[in-house]
Amino acid sequence: MRQAVFLDRDGVINEVLTKRVKFVNTPVDFLLLDGVGESIRVLNEAGFLVFIVTNQGGVGLGYMKEVMLQKIHKKMIEDLATFGASVDDIAYCPHKPDEGCPCRKPEAQMLVELAQKHQVDLHSSVMVGDRKPDIQAGQSAGSKTVLVNRRSKDTYDADAVFDNLQAALPWILQMKKSTSQ
Structure with missing residues (x-):
């Protein structure tokens, strides 16, 4: 069995709710956070599979169509490639926030299906997120x-808390070392 790092998208990989970007509804709104490209490349080089698992309620709410979401993900893949980084797969929930679907975080369906x-x-993989539903998933x-x-000041009982993905790298990489021994 392989190890993976599951990454939430908005707030972990790209800017959201900042001065420059409120929501990511078009490719032009997609801006990588500092250090993310390099961090994902390090995870790739360490042998982790890297997956994106993201709630995209804007589709269900009508703020964007799935074809636009695909264009945003294409830009993300292209932007990451400039750093020599790649993702192995992307899962997203297009449903409205209160639809009660099993694929929307905090449910774990996206992670479970990618794992299968x-x-x-x-159990030897890591979920990285910026909000409670990510940690719960x-x-x-x-x-x-x-x-x-x-x-928020709450840590939601996460196993570790860091300022950003780059700061979390040593902790995540230690997970790789601990399972390979």
């Missing part, structure tokens, strides 16, 4: 959890 598809051991899946770029 790519033969990933969820990781916990429900049985993965370790990392909270970054938090907007």
